[in-house]
Amino acid sequence: MVDYSQVPSPCYVMEEELLRRNLSLIRSVKEQSGAEIIMAFKAFALWKAFPIIREYVDGCTASSPYEAEMAVEKFKSRPHTYSPAYTEENFPGLLEKSSHITFNSLSQYERFYPQVRNYRERHVSCGLRINPEFSEVETELYNPCAPGTRFGVTADLLPQGRLPEGIEGFHCHTLCESSAEDLEKMLAHVEEHFGPWLPLLKWLNLGGGHLMTRKGYNVPLLVSLLTGLRRRYPNLQVILEPGAAFVWQTGTLLASVVDIVENRGIRTAILDVSFTCHMPDCLEMPYQPVVRGASSTPQEGEFVYRLGGNSCLSGDYIGSWGFDHELQVGERIVFEDMIHYTTVKTNMFNGIAHPSIALWTTGNRLEIYRTYTYKDYIERMC
Secondary structure, eight states, X not given: XXXXXXXXXXXXXXXXXXXXXXXXXXXXXXXXXXXXXXXXTTTOOOGGGHHHHTTTOOOEEESSHHHHHHIIIIIOSOOEEEOSOOOTTTHHHHHHHOSEEEEXXXXXXXXXXXXXXXXXXXXXXXXXXXXOSOOOOOSGGGOTTSTTOOSOBOGGGSOTTSOOTTEEEEEOOOOSSBOHHHHHHHHHHHHHHHGGGGGGOSEEEOOSOBOTTSTTOOHHHHHHHHHHHHHHOTTOEEEEOOSHHHHTTSEEEEEEEEEEEEETTEEEEEESSOHHHHOHHHHHTTOOOOBTTOBSSOOTTSEEEEEEOSSSOTTOEEEEEEESSOOOTTOEEEEESOSTTTTTTOOOXXXXXXXXXXXXXXXXXXXXXEOOOHHHHHHHHO
16 A cells, blocks of 8 residues: 555556556466557556566557657567558658558558568568457447448458468457457457458467456456457457556555635545646547546535646546535545556646646655656746
């Protein structure tokens, strides 16, 4: 249990014990199913924690030149690389660093595959992102198969009975914090639309969104689906690349109350963090995060506060919470489950100070990964 008296405010605090719990489950799924499970940096990129993660998995996925460089330098692994679009400037560097490269469209394949074909240093396996035209994701912002999507190739665009030259795999990503039951539906659509090509491939990447570390997730079904897929297509190396599952519920964001204001009966506790800067998914999804010791559905008799960020954005707040006491300036507020899709998406809008980042070790010690200063802000702005 984290001793928050040792933690500076504001601060993201990841717990090593909880991280290792998730990693153990992921490794177990990998061993039981025979699938390859690699980590997606888009959800979590705190490279100082990579040595812990490398004890359990040895692969990663990148979606940009910076992520690919981090994979080689910090994760010590050549990544499976996918980007919606490569450029003449960045593709040679990605080719040099990657073990796999997936093209988002046939036009990207036609433009850049010749560079792969002529690359003599080593073999780089190429794939196409496919669109099975099915997703259970309800929030359109996160739905990669929404009408008009810019992601992937539909089956009607592929040559019948064969694969484009050099294509060894398909990449499919339609899930977002989804269940094994959602994966089952997705696989049915993949096989329905792309079945004729699956026996011709070497690998099938089922993307991310497999939230196998969430409480209640049907892990036995996941293992069954993966082993069944491998039995039907023994030619395939099945790959999963979750991001959030690695660090789901592994840490918090500690904040402090800096002022309390009231307007037309609404009391707002202004914090030393910002939703738009430090918890952007709360506004984008939107969703109301869990606050330790508070109720997101205030009951009669509770002290009700809106929690507001410290930026100038009028909408820098989310919902109301009920507390069993009146909040005081200086009081600490703990936001639960604030490690995935936070530090990778934070910004310095308004010059708001970035929270520190720390690890609470299994030895009950706080290891500060980094604190941020004015220098970080000024260098980022120019």
